[in-house]
Amino acid sequence: MNGASNQIPSGNVTQELPEEEPPESVAPYRSPLTGLPLEEQPTQRPLAIMINNAPAARPQSGLGGADIVYEVLAEGGITRLVAIYQSGGEVAKIGPIRSIRPYMIELGESYHGITVHAGASNAAFAILQRQHKDDLDEITNAGPYFWRDKSRKAPHNLYSNVAKLLEGAEKRKYAIEDLAVPSYTFRDPEDSGEGDLAKSVEVKFQLEKYRVSYVYDEESKLYKRYINGEPHKDLDTGEQLACTNVVVLATQHKVLDDVGRLAVDLDMGGEAILLQGGKVIRGNWIHKSGDVIRFIKDNVEVPFYPGKTYFNIVPNHPDFESHIKVE
Numbered sequence: 001m002n003g004a005s006n007q008i009p010s011g012n013v014t015q016e017l018p019e020e021e022p023p024e025s026v027a028p029y030r031s032p033l034t035g036l037p038l039e040e041q042p043t044q045r046p047l048a049i050m051i052n053n054a055p056a057a058r059p060q061s062g063l064g065g066a067d068i069v070y071e072v073l074a075e076g077g078i079t080r081l082v083a084i085y086q087s088g089g090e091v092a093k094i095g096p097i098r099s100i101r102p103y104m105i106e107l108g109e110s111y112h113g114i115t116v117h118a119g120a121s122n123a124a125f126a127i128l129q130r131q132h133k134d135d136l137d138e139i140t141n142a143g144p145y146f147w148r149d150k151s152r153k154a155p156h157n158l159y160s161n162v163a164k165l166l167e168g169a170e171k172r173k174y175a176i177e178d179l180a181v182p183s184y185t186f187r188d189p190e191d192s193g194e195g196d197l198a199k200s201v202e203v204k205f206q207l208e209k210y211r212v213s214y215v216y217d218e219e220s221k222l223y224k225r226y227i228n229g230e231p232h233k234d235l236d237t238g239e240q241l242a243c244t245n246v247v248v249l250a251t252q253h254k255v256l257d258d259v260g261r262l263a264v265d266l267d268m269g270g271e272a273i274l275l276q277g278g279k280v281i282r283g284n285w286i287h288k289s290g291d292v293i294r295f296i297k298d299n300v301e302v303p304f305y306p307g308k309t310y311f312n313i314v315p316n317h318p319d320f321e322s323h324i325k326v327e
Contacts, residue, residue: 033184042088044162045175051081061093066308067308070084072103075262076260082104093236097160107293114136116160142172186304205323211229212226214246224241244305245275247285247295249314251270270316283295
């Protein structure tokens with residue numbers, strides 16, 4: 001016989017064979033930062049983009065495309081977002097983009113990232129220049145790879161995207177591929193997990209207008225993000241920001257000058273909580289040289305569920321509990 005047939009003869013009658021179900025395809029790769037399946041090996045070097053979080057800068061664009069998002073104090077009680085992009089999703093517009101601080105450089109570099117910003121504090125600028133860091137600064141070295149949105153007022157109107165920034169990195173002869181990006185550990189999505197039941201957490205940084213909440217949605221199994229009780233949405237898509245894992249960690253903050261610039265210790269470790277799957281786990285955070293911040297309990301890393309993770313870094317003064325409300 002030539003070729004394959006779905007029919008077999010039976011006397012004078014031809015019988016139809018049932019169609020075979022195609023085998024379920026399994027994506028060959030996983031994102032090191034989200035644990036989500038990918039069809040192609042994730043080789044892009046991460047971009048660590050400083051996102052403005054002042055009230056006038058909200059709602060922002062493109063945060064939903066980040067694999068990891070950090071919220072950390074800048075000065076005067078305001079917070080800034082450090083968004084890590086690596087797994088390759090297309091995001092047309094990211095921003096508004098703002099300036100960088102030394103501890104934000106440290107966060108970006110922990111992912112082997114190229115830091116992206118518009119200006120820097122004096123201390124951060126000295127680090128970038130003296131240590132010849134791989135950074136893209138709209139003010140000093142990469143202006144053509146950013147743009148201003150005329151519908152918003154400066155300085156809350158500076159944007160870029162992954163494609164343009166990678167073009168800028170290549171122009172500056174930075175490596176744009178990295179096969180050694182630190183990877184988190186992940187649990188099976190069907191795993192019931194561990195911890196005590198907890199549907200939400202409210203995070204208090206310093207100022208009342210930076211009161212952040214994450215509320216667990218049973219249907220989507222995601223934590224939806226709120227600022228001051230209002231959904232935190234993307235400007236362009238209108239979608240509420242959400243993540244699978246929420247980490248809140250406390251560390252030492254020290255005021256450096258009259259402006260209120262801070263030193264934030266990202267090396268000492270300390271108390272932390274992890275919310276995932278509608279439960280809360282109390283443990284600690286650690287940060288070893290050359291690695292990302294990790295959440296541990298009893299000296300063992302606790303796996304995340306596959307998906308996006310938001311880290312919230314708060315002062316440990318007067319104590320950790322004064323900055324969180326878990327319900």
